[in-house]
Amino acid sequence: MESLSVELGSRSYPIHIGAGLIGSAPLYAPHLKGGGVAVVTSEIVAPLYLAAVKRAVSGARVTEIVVSDGEQAKSWQTLERVFDALLAARCGRDSLIVALGGGVIGDLAGFAAATYQRGIPFVQVPTTLLAQVDSSVGGKTAINHARGKNMIGAFHQPLAVIADVATLDTLPDRELRSGLAEVIKHGLALDAAFVDWLERNIDLLLKRDATALTHAVKRSCELKARIVAADEREAAERALLNFGHTFGHAIEAGTGYGAWLHGEAIAAGMVMASELSLLMGQLKKTEVSRVRELLHRAGLPVKGPALAPEKLLELMSIDKKAAKGKTRFVLLESIGRAALRSDVEESRVRAAIVAAAQ
Amino acid sequence: MESLSVELGSRSYPIHIGAGLIGSAPLYAPHLKGGGVAVVTSEIVAPLYLAAVKRAVSGARVTEIVVSDGEQAKSWQTLERVFDALLAARCGRDSLIVALGGGVIGDLAGFAAATYQRGIPFVQVPTTLLAQVDSSVGGKTAINHARGKNMIGAFHQPLAVIADVATLDTLPDRELRSGLAEVIKHGLALDAAFVDWLERNIDLLLKRDATALTHAVKRSCELKARIVAADEREAAERALLNFGHTFGHAIEAGTGYGAWLHGEAIAAGMVMASELSLLMGQLKKTEVSRVRELLHRAGLPVKGPALAPEKLLELMSIDKKAAKGKTRFVLLESIGRAALRSDVEESRVRAAIVAAAQ
Numbered sequence: 001m002e003s004l005s006v007e008l009g010s011r012s013y014p015i016h017i018g019a020g021l022i023g024s025a026p027l028y029a030p031h032l033k034g035g036g037v038a039v040v041t042s043e044i045v046a047p048l049y050l051a052a053v054k055r056a057v058s059g060a061r062v063t064e065i066v067v068s069d070g071e072q073a074k075s076w077q078t079l080e081r082v083f084d085a086l087l088a089a090r091c092g093r094d095s096l097i098v099a100l101g102g103g104v105i106g107d108l109a110g111f112a113a114a115t116y117q118r119g120i121p122f123v124q125v126p127t128t129l130l131a132q133v134d135s136s137v138g139g140k141t142a143i144n145h146a147r148g149k150n151m152i153g154a155f156h157q158p159l160a161v162i163a164d165v166a167t168l169d170t171l172p173d174r175e176l177r178s179g180l181a182e183v184i185k186h187g188l189a190l191d192a193a194f195v196d197w198l199e200r201n202i203d204l205l206l207k208r209d210a211t212a213l214t215h216a217v218k219r220s221c222e223l224k225a226r227i228v229a230a231d232e233r234e235a236a237e238r239a240l241l242n243f244g245h246t247f248g249h250a251i252e253a254g255t256g257y258g259a260w261l262h263g264e265a266i267a268a269g270m271v272m273a274s275e276l277s278l279l280m281g282q283l284k285k286t287e288v289s290r291v292r293e294l295l296h297r298a299g300l301p302v303k304g305p306a307l308a309p310e311k312l313l314e315l316m317s318i319d320k321k322a323a324k325g326k327t328r329f330v331l332l333e334s335i336g337r338a339a340l341r342s343d344v345e346e347s348r349v350r351a352a353i354v355a356a357a358q
Numbered sequence: 359m360e361s362l363s364v365e366l367g368s369r370s371y372p373i374h375i376g377a378g379l380i381g382s383a384p385l386y387a388p389h390l391k392g393g394g395v396a397v398v399t400s401e402i403v404a405p406l407y408l409a410a411v412k413r414a415v416s417g418a419r420v421t422e423i424v425v426s427d428g429e430q431a432k433s434w435q436t437l438e439r440v441f442d443a444l445l446a447a448r449c450g451r452d453s454l455i456v457a458l459g460g461g462v463i464g465d466l467a468g469f470a471a472a473t474y475q476r477g478i479p480f481v482q483v484p485t486t487l488l489a490q491v492d493s494s495v496g497g498k499t500a501i502n503h504a505r506g507k508n509m510i511g512a513f514h515q516p517l518a519v520i521a522d523v524a525t526l527d528t529l530p531d532r533e534l535r536s537g538l539a540e541v542i543k544h545g546l547a548l549d550a551a552f553v554d555w556l557e558r559n560i561d562l563l564l565k566r567d568a569t570a571l572t573h574a575v576k577r578s579c580e581l582k583a584r585i586v587a588a589d590e591r592e593a594a595e596r597a598l599l600n601f602g603h604t605f606g607h608a609i610e611a612g613t614g615y616g617a618w619l620h621g622e623a624i625a626a627g628m629v630m631a632s633e634l635s636l637l638m639g640q641l642k643k644t645e646v647s648r649v650r651e652l653l654h655r656a657g658l659p660v661k662g663p664a665l666a667p668e669k670l671l672e673l674m675s676i677d678k679k680a681a682k683g684k685t686r687f688v689l690l691e692s693i694g695r696a697a698l699r700s701d702v703e704e705s706r707v708r709a710a711i712v713a714a715a716q
Contacts, residue, residue, distance in 0.1 A: 147445040
């Protein structure tokens with residue numbers, strides 16, 4: 001088992017990573033305060049891992065809250081169902097919520113924990129690679145609104161994250177690859193040596209080698225945790241984690257949420273952002289090729305969807321990361337070093353989209 | 359104008375108190391960041407004070423969000439309407455929410471600010487005495503759930519509180535008295551000298567004398583702010599502010615929310631808690647009489663509703679302030695000094711309810 005700490009003063013918490021952790025009672029024990037446990041999970045994850053979690057917290061009163069799978073669970077209706085169940089079970093501030101599942105479950109259960117009785121503790125047990133390397137670190141929780149994703153939410157740090165890489169064995173290939181997109185993003189934006197490591201180990205990761213996965217998850221979490229610790233509430237530095245996301249979110253929105261997985265959209269978005277970095281004179285052509293090659297080897301799309309560049313541009317201008325009406329871009333200065341720019345002309349963005357489609 | 363500061367480190371904020379502040383542009387100016395202002399207010403308050411606030415923030419783009427009046431506005435449905443309006447107006451993280459109204463508006467708009475795009479800034483402009491002395495200090499925000507009040511919420515500190523005592527001129531008598539219950543509570547629980555002052559000035563307060571009101575609001579806020587600063591997240595000391603509330607909440611629940619105003623229920627609750635303090639050998643009979651007399655002079659009920667003691671006892675045991683199934687009581691050791699006790703036998707609580715009904 002590997003462990004690291006997300007340093008946030010009194011709200012610091014550990015992330016444990018390894019194979020077989022999900023049923024490890026000692027990882028849950030410090031967080032059981034006598035008020036019972038509510039496990040929030042999905043229809044798909046429950047039959048696979050709920051029993052193991054229940055055994056690990058045996059002795060505690062357990063309430064199971066099983067919601068439908070997929071992005072549509074990040075809704076008012078599902079959130080209210082979670083609250084109903086928590087209240088029916090008379091959960092109080094000494095109860096613990098366990099978020100067992102992917103990013104959707106983490107966001108939903110985390111937001112429920114953030115707002116139930118003005119905040120109760122929770123533990124993240126991410127069962128997708130995407131959730132293990134991304135959404136379980138940083139305390140962002142949210143549900144969606146018809147007018148935009150993650151529009152309603154809160155910052156609420158978990159007491160601990162238990163990332164069991166063995167749970168990735170049951171993950172569909174496409175979702176594994178989607179998670180790898182965020183792993184690669186951490187390298188491209190923040191750590192050139194990690195990109196080198198990924199280039200050497202991408203095949204092992206695709207074969208779900210536990211040791212390789214443990215390292216990839218740990219290094220991703222370390223990189224994200226370092227930024228989150230410096231900058232808990234999203235601002236300049238945290239924005240670097242959004243490399244590929246301005247384009248990626250536009251792809252997700254333009255294709256209808258769900259058609260492209262988040263990581264797939266981010267992968268194509270990273271190619272666009274790299275092409276834009278090239279056009280801005282920041283990145284070398286050979287580096288753009290490395291970005292494409294690594295994403296391609298990971299089985300991820302390197303071209304965007306069949307959408308007019310104008311459509312993507314339009315969708316980007318209403319992205320909520322836009323500051324004062326002007327879209328900021330996270331660009332690469334080199335492999336492993338991202339930086340923010342807000343002086344990017346629309347014509348260049350259009351040209352980058354076109355270049356990425358070649 | 360009187361001002362005080364609620365000391366919460368980087369989240370410290372000022373409370374300004376005086377007559378005529380609601381239209382004072384310099385009090386809003388530091389908080390306008392270019393993203394526009396969304397004023398959340400009620401149907402009753404809007405015709406009275408919305409124009410003054412709009413003039414005070416003139417220059418900023420203003421979105422008016424007028425919701426129905428009363429406790430039922432603390433609902434999912436109304437909250438979603440607020441989010442819809444914020445999104446329709448393209449409010450972002452540089453927008454400011456102004457909560458213009460009583461405690462319901464403060465709780466609703468504050469919770470919207472706490473969760474819209476994971477938290478945006480807000481300013482409280484309380485227009486009831488209850489909101490000025492209580493709900494505008496401490497950062498508690500919430501909406502209700504069918505199974506209990508304030509079950510869904512967050513801690514979110516305002517950037518500033520602008521408490522204009524001239525707005526109390528339009529407050530119905532019954533609501534003014536309800537607010538005085540919380541003022542008296544602050545004295546009884548925390549400050550004997552303030553109780554002396556209240557005994558001398560209660561008639562001026564009932565006549566809405568601006569100078570007396572300004573002092574009463576300021577002293578109440580100071581007392582609450584001192585505790586909130588020491589103990590931002592409700593724990594031992596903050597619980598002292600709940601003097602009268604365990605009984606009071608049971609009265610509100612037992613009579614159906616709205617039949618008794620919050621302050622009315624708290625007033626009768628404080629008499630019950632005082633009788634219980636007497637039965638526990640902590641408070642003198644003459645002191646219980648002083649409590650009754652002051653509340654009576656303020657035009658507040660000193661007897662509970664026509665409910666069987668058993669009913670109140672039952673309602674108290676599910677109060678969310680109960681720790682591990684055992685109800686903690688805030689009792690008086692003397693006028694101006696409250697303390698927590700969790701070793702109170704049910705028979706004594708029943709006896710106190712009976713004694714308060716005499």
